[in-house]
Amino acid sequence: MSLKKVHNEQPKEFKFSAENLKKAEDILKKYPEKNKKSAVMPFLYLAQKQNDNWIPLAAMKYIANFLSMPYIAVYEVATFYSMYNLAPVGKHFIQVCTTTPCLIRGADKIVKLCKEKISSKENVISELGNCSWMEVECLGACVSAPMIQINDDYYEDLDEKSVKEIFDSIIKDKPLKPGSYRGRSNTSPEKNKASNGEKHA
Ligand code: FES
Incomplete structure (x- = not known):
């Protein structure tokens, strides 16, 4: 996919689905009203999940409005962390x-x-x-x-x-x-062995 195509894929509008709006309201309850912009990171995650695993510019503007913070501040967070995808990714x-x-x-x-x-x-x-x-x-x-x-x-x-x-x-x-893919359970030793060479119960 060319960069030009990616650029053209920016949707003009974004808003949370009814389900994500409810989740956003629940997230906001965790923060005092005066600090509601602290919800920017979970909001960006919600937007990313809703939009096929990437965050369009329109979503950043929507989140900025939602949290009464400058758009550039949302953009700064979204561009700082590599876990936010700012262009389409594969399924x-x-x-x-x-x-x-x-x-x-x-x-x-x-x-x-x-x-x-x-x-x-x-x-x-x-x-x-x-x-x-x-x-x-x-x-x-x-x-x-x-x-x-x-x-x-x-x-x-x-x-x-x-x-x-x-x-x-x-x-x-x-x-x-x-x-x-070596058959370990979580981070246990291979074949579930204990440090004395015997198997864990
Ligand atoms: S170095 Fe690869 S997971 Fe830590």
Whole structure:
């Protein structure tokens, strides 16, 4: 998808759905009226979820009005954090951690596979139109390096074979299960072994 196309895809208007309006009102109850602008981050998340995982400029203006804060202040928050997408992403949006622990465990090979199987360029939607990818900093699952995030799910303990299978599954719109691909339960030792070599009960 070209930048020009992305630019043209900015909707002129945005407002919360009835369901998200209710959620927004519930979020506001957590803050004193004078500090309601503190709700800007959860509001941006709501807007992103509602709009196919990206936040259009119209949504930032809507949120600014809603929270009685300057539009530029909403824009500053949205552009500071990498978890807010400001242009369309694939239905299956892959974030590849390339910080040191993942990198030394093979994240560069995952990036190579992204280029081969998803899209030759970062942040450009795949030819089939359902996937995109980007490199990100540590996602906090270093103990299961290398790992990727697809939409809200973590896929961990990866290697080239498992990444190929995962990518094939999302290309077909039938995502494989998230979690460890070395059979670990959460971050427990492999085969559920305790430090003395015996199995946990
Ligand atoms: S370095 Fe990859 S999750 Fe922390």
